[in-house]
Amino acid sequence: MSKHILIIAANPTVSTTTGWPVGYWISEVAHPYRILKGEGYEVTIASPKGGKLEMDAMSDPNHESGYSAWDTISKEVLEESAFQQAVENAPALSDVSMDEYDAVVVAGGQAPMFNFEDDRELQQFFANFYQSGKVTAALCHGTAILRYAKLDDGKLLVEGKKVTGFTNGEEDDADQAAGTKVMPWRIEDELIKLGAEFQKAENWQPFVVVDGNLITGQQNMSGEVVAREVIKQLS
Secondary structure, three states: OOOEEEEEOOOOEEOOOOOOEEOEOHHHHHHHHHHHHHOOOEEEEEEOOOEOOOEOHHHOOOOOOOOOOOOHHHHHHHOOHHHHHHHHOEOEHHHOOHHHOOEEEEOOOOOHHHHOOOOHHHHHHHHHHHHOOOEEEEEHHHHHHHHOOEOOOOOEOOOOOEEOOOOHHHHHHHHHHHOOOOOOOOHHHHHHHOOOEEOOOOOOOOOEEEEOOEEEEOOHHHHHHHHHHHHHHHO
16 A cells, blocks of 8 residues: 655745745755655645645746756646646645654745744644654754644653754855845754754755654755655655
8 A cells, every 4th residue: 555645835924024925945845745756655735724835936946036947856846737736725734634644744945934833733733743653754944843843741842852954054045145034033043942953964965864753854955865764764
């Protein structure tokens, strides 16, 4: 029987620091989606609240800025009718049964930094999935979930765990490219403060950290290595 993977992408919102509309980062959904589907897994894309998903403009390989023009994988996936349908009307977490999935991957983008904090349902879903012993992954700013997810004993899931996520150096690069402070807080600083053992590679290099059934990826270049670790644990 085919394994079934759940990818969670953030719902669109508005950045409180820049005022920009923000959403999910396409490579962090499209790359794992392509790899996992290619290995024969069933993949469902959901979001905390359901509905139409919107990608961060700069992540769009067809965006006029050319910022992500290198991302041919996402460009190809965006042309697939099945993917188009999946992000046009994603199911909400309230309509998803954890029992139906063998692994979960929480993708990043800018939106998680603004709308994961108040999403108790998402936080509980992620913690419960981890506590069930199933493969539980988060990628780039999707690791924002680790600031909030608590175990049944009241401790933060991230406490004492080896993890990675979007680094301070990468935030510096992003701020410089945007000409403004982009994020309201920083993954690296906050997870260290909460007791995590934060690990990282050079800026913008694919990097993944595995601690038991918890898998974390550093940034948008790490979607493939995260997917490969998910496959490895499920094999």
